[in-house]
Amino acid sequence: MVVGVFVGFDDNRSLGSGETGAATPVPIFSDFMRTALQERPARPFVKPRNATFRMVNGIEEAFRPGTERARAAETRTGPVTPTGPQNYNEVLRNELNAAPAPGAAAPAPSAPAPATKPPAQDLDGLY
Numbered sequence: 001m002v003v004g005v006f007v008g009f010d011d012n013r014s015l016g017s018g019e020t021g022a023a024t025p026v027p028i029f030s031d032f033m034r035t036a037l038q039e040r041p042a043r044p045f046v047k048p049r050n051a052t053f054r055m056v057n058g059i060e061e062a063f064r065p066g067t068e069r070a071r072a073a074e075t076r077t078g079p080v081t082p083t084g085p086q087n088y089n090e091v092l093r094n095e096l097n098a099a100p101a102p103g104a105a106a107p108a109p110s111a112p113a114p115a116t117k118p119p120a121q122d123l124d125g126l127y
Contacts, residue, residue: 007025051065
């Protein structure tokens with residue numbers, strides 16, 4: 001099941017005061033899903049057999065074999081959690097202007113892309 005909720009006008013007019021972000025579509029989505037799934041029992045996520053699982057920023061993610069990030073790309077330098085409020089523009093500017101860490105080698109040239117194979121049936125939904 002795929003569900004999308006759009007609340008608005010085609011000509012970009014305002015919906016009125018306080019009608020921004022998820023304030024209007026979330027209740028519509030919640031009501032719809034509650035009714036749509038009323039007869040369906042909850043079931044746990046079943047890991048696809050042929051998927052590759054890696055931790056990405058502390059969350060286990062599923063990948064089609066060969067599409068996962070290299071382990072070296074998962075290493076971080078510096079704190080993961082900011083120590084206080086952060087201005088997004090300043091953080092982005094600092095990351096873009098940051099010098100490479102001392103002793104960091106230039107990235108190795110990437111290997112040629114592997115030949116594409118048709119996806120396994122039990123991996124539907126993974127990207």
